Amino acid sequence: MxxxxxxxxxxxxxxxxxxxxxxxxxxxxxxxxxxxxxxxxxxxxxxxxxxxxxxxxxxxxxxxxxxxxxxxxxxxxxxxxxxxxxxxxxxxxxxxxxxxxxxxxxxxxxxxxxxxxxxxxxxxxxxxxxxxxxxxxxxxxxxxxxxxxxxxxxxxxxxxxxxAGITTYRPLRHFGLDKSGVMVGVVGLGGLGHVAVKFAKALGAEVTVFSTTPAKKQEALEGLKADHFIVTKDPEEMRSVASSLDGIIDTVSATHPIEPLLTVLKQDGKHVSLGVPEKPLELSTYSLIMGRKIVSGSATGGLKETQEMLEFAAKHGVNAxxxxxxxxxxxxxxxxxxxxxxxxxxxxxxxxxxxxx
Ligand SMILES: NC(=O)c1ccc[n+]([C@@H]2O[C@H](COP(=O)([O-])OP(=O)(O)OC[C@H]3O[C@@H](n4cnc5c(N)ncnc54)[C@H](OP(=O)(O)O)[C@@H]3O)[C@@H](O)[C@H]2O)c1
Ligand SMILES: [Zn+2]
Ligand SMILES: [Zn+2]
Structure with a gap:
């Protein structure tokens, strides 16, 4: 074409x-x-x-x-x-x-x-x-x-x-993380992550940010209107949200452990990788079997859905x-x-x- x-x-x-x-x-x-x-x-x-x-x-x-x-x-x-x-x-x-x-x-x-x-x-x-x-x-x-x-x-x-917009909007829609009351995690608060928070909120989800940077907490909660903020390196904070999320949009750009993120998913919860670190993921099948978890990925979006995303963003005031x-x-x-x-x-x-x- x-x-x-x-x-x-x-x-x-x-x-x-x-x-x-x-x-x-x-x-x-x-x-x-x-x-x-x-x-x-x-x-x-x-x-x-x-x-x-x-x-x-x-x-x-x-x-x-x-x-x-x-x-x-x-x-x-x-x-x-x-x-x-x-x-x-x-x-x-x-x-x-x-x-x-x-x-x-x-x-x-x-x-x-x-x-x-x-x-x-x-x-x-x-x-x-x-x-x-x-x-x-x-x-x-x-x-x-x-x-x-x-x-x-x-x-x-x-x-x-x-x-950043289409790459995060598309999996929220595709994986059913676009409804009121759905519990969504966004991992990594960077270019993709902060737009993911805005789209997930505009779609009605309850949003938890998972970050390695405690200093982003106030911005996430007050600026981006996320509902919760968890520091991924704090085991106690991670335990406090165990088995609570329907899906995770993982935008981390560097190699990072996935298994701790699977523990915060409910049964049948979905982990969607958007980031493309240099090294492959490490994963035990046990962490998938216990709770029938799904690990997936998503690449940007087609032209029709990108146009749809732009119209949605304009209507709901979503931008970067x-x-x-x-x-x-x-x-x-x-x-x-x-x-x-x-x-x-x-x-x-x-x-x-x-x-x-
Ligand atoms: N799937 C696709 O089609 C698609 C499209 C566009 C981009 N991408 C990929 O998505 C990734 C994110 O892109 P971006 O532009 O949003 O990047 P970015 O602005 O650099 O954000 C990445 C975030 O990941 C977190 N992070 C960075 N290093 C980390 C580490 N060592 N351990 C844990 N967390 C770390 C940081 O968030 P915290 O400070 O909150 O932890 C950082 O803000 C990249 O790999 C990019 O290539 C994929
Ligand atoms: Zn083709
Ligand atoms: Zn890009």
């Missing part, structure tokens, strides 16, 4: 790229495709920094090919549409998330589950198709992978919804707590994400800070 890049745009794109597994981003000028029939070209306004950008820039998943131009929470304004584009016109505000291509014909694609297409093309890591991301002034993408921006959704603090930064702060920001030193998402003010070389 991705347009074939038939020709190169004569105007070079520019951005910031990682050249090796140090993950350090430096300016890069490169070619991208011209606007094809079904393409939308837009001026990039904002882009969030997701922990996946760090994993990818540092080749922590062993699949990076350099140069890497990270960034996949992108909001912009349309400047040109191809002759067969139906959904957009010049001047529309749009978003692009994790995906810019998929096969369009497999069982997943035909069921609006493009994020499970075996031939999916990620916004980052496939240099030709997207071209740009944080780092350039314009991006070109097939209209199928471009989202309409709801009128009352902020552009800067809404940008992280394009990855952000620190808006200029592009030249990006390496410092990446270091701070690694140290969990951000409340709770960096968003780059691309249009106002990216200058042509």
């Amino acid at each position: 991705a347009n074939s890049p038939e020709s190169e745009d004569p105007v070079k794109a520019y951005g910031y790229a990682a050249r090796d597994s140090s993950g350090v981003l430096t300016p890069l000028t490169f070619s991208r495709r011209s606007t094809a029939d079904k393409d939308v070209r837009f001026k990039v306004l904002y882009c969030g920094i997701c922990h996946s950008d760090l994993h990818f820039a540092k080749n922590e998943w062993g699949m990076s090919t350099y140069p890497i131009l990270p960034g996949h929470e992108i909001v912009g304004v349309v400047t040109e549409v191809g002759s067969k584009v139906e959904k957009f016109k010049v001047g529309d505000v749009v978003g692009v998330g994790c995906l810019v291509g998929s096969c369009g014909s497999c069982q997943n694609c035909t069921n609006d589950l493009e994020s499970y297409c075996p031939k999916q093309i990620l916004t980052y890591g496939f240099p030709y198709h997207d071209g740009i991301r944080w780092l350039l002034d314009h991006m070109v993408a097939d209209e199928h992978f471009v989202l309409r921006w709801p009128e009352n959704l902020p552009l800067d603090s809404g940008a992280p919804l394009l990855c 707590d952000i620190e808006l930064i200029p592009i030249d702060y990006v390496n410092t920001a990446m270091d701070r994400v690694l140290k969990s030193d951000v409340r709770y998402r960096f968003v780059i003010d691309v249009a106002n800070s990216l200058k042509a070389p």
Whole structure:
């Protein structure tokens, strides 16, 4: 379903790229495709920094090919549409998330589950198709992978919804953790985690945050309106919520023990991994057998559900707590994400800070 890049745009794109597994981003000028029939070209306004950008820039998943131009929470304004584009016109505000291509014909694609297409093309890591991301002034993408921006959704603090939002909203819906009275745990209060709390609350759940950072307690309870806060490293606090939750949304980016988290699930409770640590999980089957627990995972979401999520977020006032930064702060920001030193998402003010070389 991705347009074939038939020709190169004569105007070079520019951005910031990682050249090796140090993950350090430096300016890069490169070619991208011209606007094809079904393409939308837009001026990039904002882009969030997701922990996946760090994993990818540092080749922590062993699949990076350099140069890497990270960034996949992108909001912009349309400047040109191809002759067969139906959904957009010049001047529309749009978003692009994790995906810019998929096969369009497999069982997943035909069921609006493009994020499970075996031939999916990620916004980052496939240099030709997207071209740009944080780092350039314009991006070109097939209209199928471009989202309409709801009128009352902020552009800067809404940008992280394009990855953090859909990645947390989808499993809450899919695993039935979207009803009044359902007991939901959110593990890791970072970019994904804090949005998960907001969506779970908006869907009616009672939310318990599990964190390694006691200093986040007040923010979680007062700012994010979580109902409870548990420090995962405190065995007594963990025991106080034993067998109490219907499901857990686990957003931790680093290798961490899963078994203590299974003890806080009720019978038939579900643990859903969203984080992608470098090392595999360690798990005894005993911890699953006792209580018929389910361990699962979830990857972002399809385009239809991403659009649905944006509409829901606009209606319920869900967006990210952000620190808006200029592009030249990006390496410092990446270091701070690694140290969990951000409340709770960096968003780059691309249009106002990216200058042509
Ligand atoms: N499934 C998908 O499709 C998908 C999509 C997007 C992102 N991801 C992945 O989801 C993960 C989270 O992304 P993010 O952008 O939300 O990251 P983030 O902002 O860095 O948040 C991760 C949180 O995990 C906790 N944490 C960090 N190191 C930890 C450790 N050693 N032990 C225990 N907890 C730790 C911290 O929360 P506390 O301080 O509260 O403990 C931290 O704030 C990443 O691995 C990312 O690649 C997956
Ligand atoms: Zn992401
Ligand atoms: Zn497919």
